[in-house]
Amino acid sequence: MPTEPSWTAPLAEAAVDATVRVPGSKSITNRAYVLAALSSGSTLVRRPLDSRDARLMEGALTALGAPVEHVDGGVRVGPLASGAGEAHVDLGNAGTVARFTPALAALGDRTVRFDGDAAIRRRPLSPLLGALRDLGADIEDEGGTPGAPPFTVRGRGGLAGGEVELDSSASSQFLSALLLAAPAFERGVTVRLVGEVPSEPHIAMTLDMLRRFGAAPERDRARFHVPAGTLHLPEYTVEPDLSSAAPFVVAPLVAGGSVHIPDWPRETTQPGDWLRSLVAELGGATVFDTDTADGSGLRVSGGGSLPGMDLDLHEVGELTPVIAALLCFADGPSRISGVAHLRGHETDRLAALATELTALGGNVTETADGLIIRPAPLHAGTFHTYDDHRLVMAGAVLGLRVPGIEVENPATVGKTFPGFVDAWTAMLTRSA
Numbered sequence: 001m002p003t004e005p006s007w008t009a010p011l012a013e014a015a016v017d018a019t020v021r022v023p024g025s026k027s028i029t030n031r032a033y034v035l036a037a038l039s040s041g042s043t044l045v046r047r048p049l050d051s052r053d054a055r056l057m058e059g060a061l062t063a064l065g066a067p068v069e070h071v072d073g074g075v076r077v078g079p080l081a082s083g084a085g086e087a088h089v090d091l092g093n094a095g096t097v098a099r100f101t102p103a104l105a106a107l108g109d110r111t112v113r114f115d116g117d118a119a120i121r122r123r124p125l126s127p128l129l130g131a132l133r134d135l136g137a138d139i140e141d142e143g144g145t146p147g148a149p150p151f152t153v154r155g156r157g158g159l160a161g162g163e164v165e166l167d168s169s170a171s172s173q174f175l176s177a178l179l180l181a182a183p184a185f186e187r188g189v190t191v192r193l194v195g196e197v198p199s200e201p202h203i204a205m206t207l208d209m210l211r212r213f214g215a216a217p218e219r220d221r222a223r224f225h226v227p228a229g230t231l232h233l234p235e236y237t238v239e240p241d242l243s244s245a246a247p248f249v250v251a252p253l254v255a256g257g258s259v260h261i262p263d264w265p266r267e268t269t270q271p272g273d274w275l276r277s278l279v280a281e282l283g284g285a286t287v288f289d290t291d292t293a294d295g296s297g298l299r300v301s302g303g304g305s306l307p308g309m310d311l312d313l314h315e316v317g318e319l320t321p322v323i324a325a326l327l328c329f330a331d332g333p334s335r336i337s338g339v340a341h342l343r344g345h346e347t348d349r350l351a352a353l354a355t356e357l358t359a360l361g362g363n364v365t366e367t368a369d370g371l372i373i374r375p376a377p378l379h380a381g382t383f384h385t386y387d388d389h390r391l392v393m394a395g396a397v398l399g400l401r402v403p404g405i406e407v408e409n410p411a412t413v414g415k416t417f418p419g420f421v422d423a424w425t426a427m428l429t430r431s432a
């Protein structure tokens with residue numbers, strides 16, 4: 001991964017007062033691309049995310065035989081075309097690519113090798129590969145850790161489908177992967193979940209998007225059934241990424257003032273929408289505004305002191321780094337729980353946050369499934385980011401109140417938000 005000099009996260013010299021446009025949702029963009037590739041006709045995906053993870057998905061689908069074209073108004077993705085031969089898929093450190101694309105290879109007829117960054121080799125995958133094998137996929141481990149990249153999928157031109165058991169407790173993306181590909185199996189797929197699944201909103205997102213593309217998924221508690229069917233949706237417009245919006249949403253709680261985020265959806269399956277209730281619990285306010293010069297969106301305001309919080313983030317785990325940074329400024333102790341699976345994210349996020357916040361003077365301890373954060377004054381220092389985009393965002397939040405926070409390798413935020421540093425700097429420049 002390319003690295004660059006560290007970035008001194010700017011201090012908020014005044015209350016914030018800014019409009020911030022955030023890029024398209026990673027989770028929605030990469031689902032739309034996968035569903036488009038599984039469809040009978042092409043889909044124009046409007047306002048998609050353009051970032052490392054989105055480009056990796058575009059590259060994966062191209063390698064698997066789907067045409068992907070950047071056109072006026074978005075990205076057009078066409079159906080997967082059959083074709084023999086060998087292909088290679090670069091997973092980078094994109095969970096969505098690593099989890100969503102092996103099933104597509106198993107349904108095709110190429111021999112496809114999957115590998116990516118060193119970090120993706122350590123992230124959980126084997127329960128999904130096991131379920132795909134149970135459904136008839138031919139997947140060969142290549143040395144290393146069994147059930148982890150690198151591995152090779154030998155497509156046999158289709159799979160019958162049927163019923164399969166899945167443990168999706170390490171990542172909701174295993175379940176989403178089977179559900180997204182299910183309509184292309186001859187008999188569809190029925191998944192019986194064992195254990196709990198985190199990130200429930202992302203499962204709702206998968207079911208919602210399947211329906212929009214014409215599938216008929218059904219859920220009965222831990223049993224999911226998606227019948228075989230033909231998908232097609234000529235156009236799909238991607239919502240702004242509400243998890244990428246998280247640092248901007250919490251900025252007024254730390255610095256005072258308000259931030260307007262255009263196009264925040266009134267209804268959404270994105271986990272980031274939960275931030276609206278968090279802001280209210282922390283003494284801030286959110287309002288949907290319709291008549292600003294920048295169009296309709298969400299206005300977030302804050303200003304008072306922050307109480308300590310007891311938060312189970314099981315359903316919204318990807319928000320943890322930014323929330324942990326925010327809670328360092330609370331005037332009472334906080335506990336974050338329900339996120340043991342974050343140890344298998346871009347990095348072990350619980351260990352990384354405890355280490356980095358402690359090094360800056362924080363009183364932060366790791367628990368088995370979360371963090372305990374007690375009030376303590378923070379000081380200047382380097383905030384290491386472990387090639388994790390959300391740690392860059394967390395470092396930026398710390399810098400609002402603590403002078404001299406040096407965020408290491410800020411470019412790694414390009415996984416989901418390539419223009420983050422500029423957008424953050426502009427928010428503070430306009431507000432000063």
Ligand SMILES: O=C(O)C1=C[C@@H](OP(=O)(O)O)[C@@H](O)[C@H](O)C1
Binds near residue numbers: 027095170171176317
């Ligand atoms: O399906 C998705 O798009 C995602 C699901 C979640 O994964 P986990 O369930 O592994 O946390 C989330 O953290 C990730 O950022 C995106």
Ligand SMILES: C=C(OP(=O)(O)O)C(=O)O
Binds near residue numbers: 093095318345346390
């Ligand atoms: C866990 C995350 O990413 P991925 O899609 O790589 O799992 C994340 O974005 O917080």
